[in-house]
Amino acid sequence: MGRITLRVNGSAHAVDVEPETPLLYILRNDLGLQGPRFGCGLGQCGACTVIINGAAVRSCILPASSIKGEITTLEGLSSNGRLHPLQQAWIDEQVPQCGFCQNGQIMTAKAMLDKNPHPTDAEIRETMNATLCRCMTYFRVQAAIKRAAQTMGDIPPSAAKEVVA
Amino acid sequence: MNPSRGIPKQVEEILTTHRRGFLRSAGLLMVSFATGSGARPANEDAQSSAVASAAGPYPDPDFRQLDSWIVIHENNSATFYVGKTDCGQGTGTSFRQLMADELDIAFERTACIMGSTDNTVDQGGSGGSTAMERDSWPMRRAAAEARRVLLEMGSAHLGVPVDQLTVSQAVITAKGDPSKRVTYGDLVGGKKFHVALTGANVNVVTGIAKVKPVQELKYTGQSPQRYDIPPKVDGSLKWAVDVRLPGMVHARNVKPPFACARLIGIDESSVRSLPGFLKVVSKGNYAAVVCEREEQAIRAARQLKTTWEKPAIAPFPASENLFEYMRAAKPTSSSRPIVEGNPDAAFSGAVKIIEADYEVPFQGHTAISGAHATADPSNGQMTVYSNDMKSYGMRNGIAAFLGMPRDKVRVVWMEGPQGYGRTAADDAGCEAAWIAREIGRPVRIQWMRDEETAWDTKGPAFLVKVRGALDAKGRLLAYEYNARSCDYNHVGYNEPDTVLIAQLMGSRRANPAAGSSAMPSEMYAIPNRRMVGEVVGLPLVWETPLRTGNLRDPNGPQSTFAAESFIDELAAAAKDDPLAFRMKMLTADNSDDSGFRRARSIAVLRAVSEAYGWDSRPSPGPRVKGAILSGRGVAYSFRGQTIVAQIAEVEVNRETGHVWAKRLACAHDCGLIVNPQSLRHAVECAMLHGLSRALHEEVRFDTEKITSVDWVSHPTLRHADAPGRIDVVLVNGDPNPKRSDLPPYGAGEAALKPMLAAIANAIYDATGVRIRRVPFRDDRVLAALKAAGV
Numbered sequence: 018m019g020r021i022t023l024r025v026n027g028s029a030h031a032v033d034v035e036p037e038t039p040l041l042y043i044l045r046n047d048l049g050l051q052g053p054r055f056g057c058g059l060g061q062c063g064a065c066t067v068i069i070n071g072a073a074v075r076s077c078i079l080p081a082s083s084i085k086g087e088i089t090t091l092e093g094l095s096s097n098g099r100l101h102p103l104q105q106a107w108i109d110e111q112v113p114q115c116g117f118c119q120n121g122q123i124m125t126a127k128a129m130l131d132k133n134p135h136p137t138d139a140e141i142r143e144t145m146n147a148t149l150c151r152c153m154t155y156f157r158v159q160a161a162i163k164r165a166a167q168t169m170g171d172i173p174p175s176a177a178k179e180v181v182a
Numbered sequence: 183m184n185p186s187r188g189i190p191k192q193v194e195e196i197l198t199t200h201r202r203g204f205l206r207s208a209g210l211l212m213v214s215f216a217t218g219s220g221a222r223p224a225n226e227d228a229q230s231s232a233v234a235s236a237a238g239p240y241p242d243p244d245f246r247q248l249d250s251w252i253v254i255h256e257n258n259s260a261t262f263y264v265g266k267t268d269c270g271q272g273t274g275t276s277f278r279q280l281m282a283d284e285l286d287i288a289f290e291r292t293a294c295i296m297g298s299t300d301n302t303v304d305q306g307g308s309g310g311s312t313a314m315e316r317d318s319w320p321m322r323r324a325a326a327e328a329r330r331v332l333l334e335m336g337s338a339h340l341g342v343p344v345d346q347l348t349v350s351q352a353v354i355t356a357k358g359d360p361s362k363r364v365t366y367g368d369l370v371g372g373k374k375f376h377v378a379l380t381g382a383n384v385n386v387v388t389g390i391a392k393v394k395p396v397q398e399l400k401y402t403g404q405s406p407q408r409y410d411i412p413p414k415v416d417g418s419l420k421w422a423v424d425v426r427l428p429g430m431v432h433a434r435n436v437k438p439p440f441a442c443a444r445l446i447g448i449d450e451s452s453v454r455s456l457p458g459f460l461k462v463v464s465k466g467n468y469a470a471v472v473c474e475r476e477e478q479a480i481r482a483a484r485q486l487k488t489t490w491e492k493p494a495i496a497p498f499p500a501s502e503n504l505f506e507y508m509r510a511a512k513p514t515s516s517s518r519p520i521v522e523g524n525p526d527a528a529f530s531g532a533v534k535i536i537e538a539d540y541e542v543p544f545q546g547h548t549a550i551s552g553a554h555a556t557a558d559p560s561n562g563q564m565t566v567y568s569n570d571m572k573s574y575g576m577r578n579g580i581a582a583f584l585g586m587p588r589d590k591v592r593v594v595w596m597e598g599p600q601g602y603g604r605t606a607a608d609d610a611g612c613e614a615a616w617i618a619r620e621i622g623r624p625v626r627i628q629w630m631r632d633e634e635t636a637w638d639t640k641g642p643a644f645l646v647k648v649r650g651a652l653d654a655k656g657r658l659l660a661y662e663y664n665a666r667s668c669d670y671n672h673v674g675y676n677e678p679d680t681v682l683i684a685q686l687m688g689s690r691r692a693n694p695a696a697g698s699s700a701m702p703s704e705m706y707a708i709p710n711r712r713m714v715g716e717v718v719g720l721p722l723v724w725e726t727p728l729r730t731g732n733l734r735d736p737n738g739p740q741s742t743f744a745a746e747s748f749i750d751e752l753a754a755a756a757k758d759d760p761l762a763f764r765m766k767m768l769t770a771d772n773s774d775d776s777g778f779r780r781a782r783s784i785a786v787l788r789a790v791s792e793a794y795g796w797d798s799r800p801s802p803g804p805r806v807k808g809a810i811l812s813g814r815g816v817a818y819s820f821r822g823q824t825i826v827a828q829i830a831e832v833e834v835n836r837e838t839g840h841v842w843a844k845r846l847a848c849a850h851d852c853g854l855i856v857n858p859q860s861l862r863h864a865v866e867c868a869m870l871h872g873l874s875r876a877l878h879e880e881v882r883f884d885t886e887k888i889t890s891v892d893w894v895s896h897p898t899l900r901h902a903d904a905p906g907r908i909d910v911v912l913v914n915g916d917p918n919p920k921r922s923d924l925p926p927y928g929a930g931e932a933a934l935k936p937m938l939a940a941i942a943n944a945i946y947d948a949t950g951v952r953i954r955r956v957p958f959r960d961d962r963v964l965a966a967l968k969a970a971g972v
Contacts, residue, residue, distance in 0.1 A: 018457065034475075034477075035457060035477070035478075038477050039477060042475070042476050042477045045424075045476075046426070046475065046476055049426075050417075051417070051420070051421070051423075051424045052417030054421075054423060054551060055423070055551060055552075055628065056550050056551050056599075056631070057631040057892060057893060058480070058630060058631055059631055059892055059893075061631075061892060061893040061894065062550060062893055064550060064551065090417070091415075091416070091417035092416070092417040092418075094416075094417075095416060100415075100416060104415045104416055107411070107415040108407065108411055108412055108415060111407060111408060111411060111859060111860075111863060112411075112415075113270070113411055113414050113415070114270035114271060114272075114600060114863070114864070114867050115269065115270030115550075115597065115598070115599055115600035116270065116410070116411070116414035116415075116419075116597070117421070117550050117551060117597075117598065117599035117600070118550050118599075119414060119415060120417065123415060138906075141901070142901045142902045142904070143902070145901040146900050146901045146902045147900075148901065149550065149893060149898060149900065150550065151548065151549055151550040151599065151600060151898060152270050152550075152600045152867050152871075153867045153870030153871050153873075153874060153899055154863075154867060155870065155899070155900070155901045155903070155904035156866060156870065156904045156905065156908055157863065157866070158901070159901065159904060
């Protein structure tokens with residue numbers, strides 16, 4: 018066991034774990050951040066995706082001791098009670114069926130839009146292609162990404178729609 | 183062609199009227215429910231209070247008590263308790279719509295609790311697309327009865343006769359005097375109704391009140407947003423995988439490396455020094471490792487040294503030899519043939535006879551995450567937190583498996599990855615409960631990816647032989663269908679003696695289940711017909727990963743792939759347009775059930791044809807130069823009373839064999855539509871599930887183990903496969919003039935059924951090459967194109 022300090026969603030957390038422990042289990046079981054989920058443990062499906070230094074990464078195969086940057090999880094996307102425009106687009110488009118994989122869909126889309134605010138259809142398909150959904154919501158996910166891209170281009174993030182409780 | 187030819191005027195009129203009415207109400211939803219999430223907090227509170235209930239025992243909620251179904255709160259809101267689970271189609275929102283309508287309360291002031299055995303009545307959970315078709319009825323009747331009782335209470339309270347009262351949004355008002363008013367919350371908030379219902383079983387339970395006619399339902403037919411979606415996209419929903427209990431430990435299975443293997447040794451010293459290691463638990467051929475932390479259990483289960491003995495004979499042929507094996511196998515059972523007319527005579531007098539064999543391999547459920555459950559053995563009871571779609575059956579199964587009284591076991595249903603029937607043949611619940619009892623602590627278990635993909639239940643492989651006889655005018659005179667399903671020892675729902683842990687522990691039943699085959703519905707009026715379904719078995723059927731279970735629309739996609747591909751082959755042989763060829767075999771007839779469905783089929787096929795813009799011509803289409811060949815195919819099917827017709831437009835790359843479904847269209851008639859948007863999305867996703875099974879999915883194995891074990895070796899549909907356009911037309915066209923109300927039919931599974939054939943027919947239209955073996959992977963399509971010189 019060793020002490021590892023992680024910066025997650027704006028705060029620092031120290032945990033005592035084996036250094037090779039994949040980040041996913043620390044997020045879920047020590048920090049109570051359960052947006053990222055175990056899908057395959059192989060980095061193949063994307064259900065465990067988090068964003069580190071702007072990149073969408075698969076937390077199920079990422080040793081915690083190797084992480085240097087700030088980690089953002091699904092729970093960290095909203096700010097001051099405001100959903101991220103992607104989350105709002107997911108609601109507006111009523112994207113999920115079961116919803117289990119949608120963490121990976123949203124986080125992968127977030128990393129893409131942060132780098133490329135106006136992706137083409139082909140770029141969306143290519144960037145999202147390794148993020149799997151067994152309910153096959155792909156068509157709706159792609160629609161929501163386009164909607165969010167439009168929203169984010171139209172209005173500054175601070176003016177994004179408030180969460181209605 | 184004009185596909186509307188042949189539709190009786192009465193059908194046409196009813197169809198048009200209903201469609202117009204439906205569109206009008208669909209327009210309203212955007213205004214009324216734009217914010218959508220109003221009832222979320224109430225719902226979450228209610229669901230978490232379900233989790234944190236008492237220490238037991240846990241008797242069954244009495245379905246003959248109104249209080250089991252509906253609770254009115256002092257703040258004039260209501261919580262509905264229903265014995266259903268949701269597999270991802272958002273059925274809870276639809277139950278709220280129907281029950282809010284019957285109760286006369288605002289949709290936003292309702293919440294819905296589902297599927298926990300100790301506080302919701304047993305409606306069986308999910309399955310068979312019965313949510314609306316069967317199970318919404320007792321909910322509606324209970325809500326209608328609550329409204330009746332509340333009106334009587336209001337009458338006594340206000341001193342006004344019931345017939346002088348009106349009710350709106352849970353407020354009862356005297357018709358002549360608006361100052362005389364009382365709310366539901368004032369009358370019974372926080373208290374019980376103490377009203378008995380009657381009925382022999384939960385499906386027929388009723389009060390005195392009658393349900394409203396469809397025309398008086400206000401929320402039904404609109405599309406309030408699903409209440410479960412906001413907490414699914416902001417990360418706040420607690421899923422079954424998220425349960426964390428004080429003192430909880432983690433378990434992982436150690437699966438046999440070969441099918442039907444015998445565990446002859448465990449070397450615990452191989453893991454004893456690992457951090458967090460607690461125990462190896464084992465009985466018979468079942469073994470699992472328990473550790474303090476999840477990642478420790480994963481590591482220890484991988485590292486545990488075990489010794490296994492292979493079975494004396496190969497448990498199954500390799501997947502590339504499966505159909506050869508199935509052709510030669512002696513059936514374990516055979517259905518009584520369905521015979522109409524005189525098929526032998528008709529075949530002997532035929533001008534042209536067409537024959538074809540179709541092959542569909544084993545296909546897995548392959549949920550996005552493995553089977554999982556958390557079991558808490560506190561207080562001598564057993565609480566299992568699970569996403570089992572049939573939580574009630576799981577409770578019974580676990581009680582029997584452990585030999586515990588039913589009322590000491592409860593299952594708390596929580597959301598999980600969509601399993602398409604896998605979670606009704608769940609394995610993790612019994613495993614978690616058994617280990618929890620062994621070690622006396624709460625245990626969480628989850629299957630790993632390779633474990634789930636290899637060992638989940640499989641949809642059976644099918645080999646279907648079809649013959650057809652055409653007369654001189656290209657009409658189908660006779661039809662012969664023989665399906666052979668590799669389904670012997672089909673695993674049932676939550677059975678304590680077929681669940682995998684029981685098989686491995688040696689406490690399985692003696693006799694395997696017979697399994698089943700499938701025949702196409704009577705979709706076409708064919709004068710002479712013979713159909714038979716057979717089942718074959720693999721050499722070894724216990725403790726094997728090639729175990730079959732119900733997979734979304736069990737057997738339907740396999741038989742429909744064969745039947746609707748073959749109809750296309752007949753149309754091509756008759757040089758007729760595939761849609762017109764089908765239309766000629768439909769008769770708008772209300773005299774019997776099949777005729778009734780065929781009558782509605784005409785409207786559905788016409789609707790999909792219009793939505794797509796079908797051009798009438800025989801297949802294949804004109805050949806073009808270049809790498810990309812385009813074509814379109816149609817297929818249709820019944821599932822129960824639900825009618826689905828689909829058109830697929832594909833692009834086939836003749837240099838790579840790659841198939842892209844560029845466009846899909848679907849017309850769908852499932853009777854009364856409760857939430858059009860939810861339905862539309864469920865239909866879309868079911869179509870894409872069919873597309874995934876058409877293009878990608880196949881269980882592969884050598885002669886001792888499954889070799890398709892992850893998302894590389896067992897591919898699934900991906901973003902790049904998504905069509906560029908999907909049109910879904912909700913037809914909702916009951917042509918029966920004698921029926922005053924449209925009943926709801928099932929919708930969760932039907933839209934998957936015709937897709938495999940629609941894609942195969944489109945590939946044929948594009949290339950002139952008929953692919954009779956699923957899935958249509960690049961290499962298989964390319965080989966077929968090359969063989970045909972395309």
